[in-house]
Amino acid sequence: MPEHIFIIHPSEIIRNGLKEACKDFTDLNITVLQDGNETLNELALTQNIRALIIDATLPMCKEILNQTDTAHSFKIIGIYYPADWPNRTGEFDMEVNTSMSIDKIQELIGDLLDNQPRAGKIESIGHQLSDREQEVLKLLVLGHSHKEIGSSLNISIHTVISHRKNITLKLGIKSVSGLAVYAIISGFIETDNINPESLI
Amino acid sequence: MNMKIFIAEDELSWIIQQNYLLLPIINRFGLSLGFGDKKVNKICDEKGISSDFFLAIINTYHNPDYFPEEALLSVSPLMIIDYLQNTHAYYLEYSVPRIESLLNKLLEDCSDHCTELNMIESFYKKYNEEFLIHIRNEDEKIFPYVRDLHQYAENNHNNQVKYGKYSIRQFEKEHTNVDEKLNDLKNLLLKYLKPAYNQNLCNEFLFALFQFEQDLKDHARIEDKILVPKVLELEKKINNA
Incomplete structure (x- = not known):
């Protein structure tokens, strides 16, 4: 089964630059992706990940790090801009920054992958809903529109829709009535004062 | 599972031994048990069924990677509609009541803490309501429309008197919501x-849902990929008449 390197960065120049740099020292499949739900989905469906090279400032990066335990068998490499360059954070298996020379980046990533015996899989991208997603879920199944949810939580409609997509991706449930069943049986909705069946 | 493509010279009893889930599919062609050693071509001849159409349908169901679009596109829309309508009857008379009875068994078995169930x-129930509306719409509106369209095309008539600007295109997206809920x-x-529930009863219920889902996917594939393009062709022919 082929092994994969994923490069995830909002900047096309950086994505493709890193791809070219990696091509010089590896024959693995290299996929470049922007951040977004489709990316999370593709990662969750890929069995043999050897390395994930990702913009360290992306929200999804934090999520992946949270969901991936320290024993993961693939490497996660954080990309920083020089202004954000940290002292070693310990969150990643390695950090690189965009002002490094290609040779330096190739050397660092090449060495890291040489020392890595096997590829693995992201086991559990988001089986748990974040606090914000739980709030959106509750309002959604109580019958509020995206606009109302946005006003109530002080976030844009776009963000509400993005949370909604993530909720579906994590739970495997798409319809509002299906989400209502999930919310009730998981105890997110108090059913003392409402007839739960009216939500379905 | 053996992913062989069945051919006209195969014995029907042998085909069923390879995949017994094809039994309800062949029933939709009016074929029942007691096939003896008869081959597909012989049985189809006796029943007046196109063996090409029969094979296209059972192979499509048997092998998810097989979809003989070209072979199916040459079949009369009336034959496709007969098959689809028999499939609907099977859902209404067998699949849906079976799923309901398995769910009822689960509920009867549950003595307390049944909130989840x-x-x-x-x-x-909500899903089934939508499913029945969808089926009824096809049986009462779409299929008669296609039959009329076929007749108009045969007689070079225009269909605008009865149907105005209606087109089969409006029907294309309807499957999605129903599939989603299942x-x-x-x-x-x-x-x-x-x-906390009886595992065997839960399994039976799930088996029935999986089987139903597979059947529905196949059914939708035939409607969307074969029926709709054929009807669009007919609509074009009639509008140009």
Whole structure:
């Protein structure tokens, strides 16, 4: 089964630059992706990940790090801009920054992958809903529109829709009535004062 | 599972031994048990069925990677509609009542803490309501429309008097919502039902849902990929008449 390197960065120049740099020292499949739900989905469906090279400032990066335990068998490499360059954070298996020379980046990533015996899989991208997603879920199944949810939580409609997509991706449930069943049986909705069946 | 493509020279009893889930599919062609050693071409001749159409349907169902679009596109739309309508009758007379009876068994078996199952039942009822509306719409509106269209095309008539500007295109997207809910139902059971219920009954219920889903996917594939393009062709022919 082929092994994969994923490069995830909002900047096309950086994505493709890193791809070219990696091509010089590896024959693995290299996929470049922007951040977004489709990316999370593709990662969750890929069995043999050897390395994930990702913009360290992306929200999804934090999520992946949270969901991936320290024993993961693939490497996660954080990309920083020089202004954000940290002292070693310990969150990643390695950090690189965009002002490094290609040779330096190739050397660092090449060495890291040489020392890595096997590829693995992201086991559990988001089986748990974040606090914000739980709030959106509750309002959604109580019958509020995206606009109302946005006003109530002080976030844009776009963000509400993005949370909604993530909720579906994590739970495997798409319809509002299906989400209502999930919310009730998981105890997110108090059913003392409402007839739960009216939500379905 | 053996992914062989069945051919006209295969014995029907042998085909069923390879995949017994094809039994309800062949029933839709008016074929019942007691095939003897008869081959597909002989049985189809006797029943006046196109063996090409019969094979295209059972192979499509048997092998998810097989979809003989070209072979199916040459079949008369009336033959496709007969098959689809028999499939609907099978859903209404067998699949849906079976799923309901398995769900009822589960509910009867549950003595207390049945909240989850009650929620699942409410969700199923909602799904079934939408499913029945969808089936009824096809049986009462879409299929008669296609039959009329076929007749107009044969006689070079224009259909605008009866149907105005209606087109089969409006029907294309309707499957999605219904499929979505069935998938949600399966995931609710698989991922979130607490293990407090009779496992064997839960399994039977899930088996029935999986089988139903596979049948529906195939059914939708034939409607969307074969029936709709054929009808669009007819509409074009009539509008140009």
